[in-house]
Amino acid sequence: MINVLLGHMSFVGPRPDVAGFADLLQGEDRIVLSVRPGITGPATLKYRNEEELLAEVDDPEAYNKDIIFPDKVRLNRLYVEQWSFWRDIDYVWKTVFK
Numbered sequence: 872m873i874n875v876l877l878g879h880m881s882f883v884g885p886r887p888d889v890a891g892f893a894d895l896l897q898g899e900d901r902i903v904l905s906v907r908p909g910i911t912g913p914a915t916l917k918y919r920n921e922e923e924l925l926a927e928v929d930d931p932e933a934y935n936k937d938i939i940f941p942d943k944v945r946l947n948r949l950y951v952e953q954w955s956f957w958r959d960i961d962y963v964w965k966t967v968f969k
Contacts, residue, residue, distance in 0.1 A: 878907075880907055881906075881907045881909045882909060883963060885912055885943075885947035885951070886908060886910070886914060886915045886947075888940070892940060902948055903944065903950075910966075912947065913949070913950050913962065914942070915966070916966065917946060918943065
């Protein structure tokens, strides 16, 4: 919350990923780096059980790299491109009450 108050983060936006993954963004996908990272957002909500998903696969590192990360990038890119105040309210609502 302190980072939100200081303006370093927002309540809703692309969540910062593990170190090194932002470097993999190329072309139009880099748009997700143009906004402040958020506490919650579409990818955060979809993958709120990410640890459980990774625990169920034989190669969690490969699954994250090949499946989860590209989907998070897609969701976060759509978030930036289609941003609206009401969607942000919806993401906050789903974060708190789901």
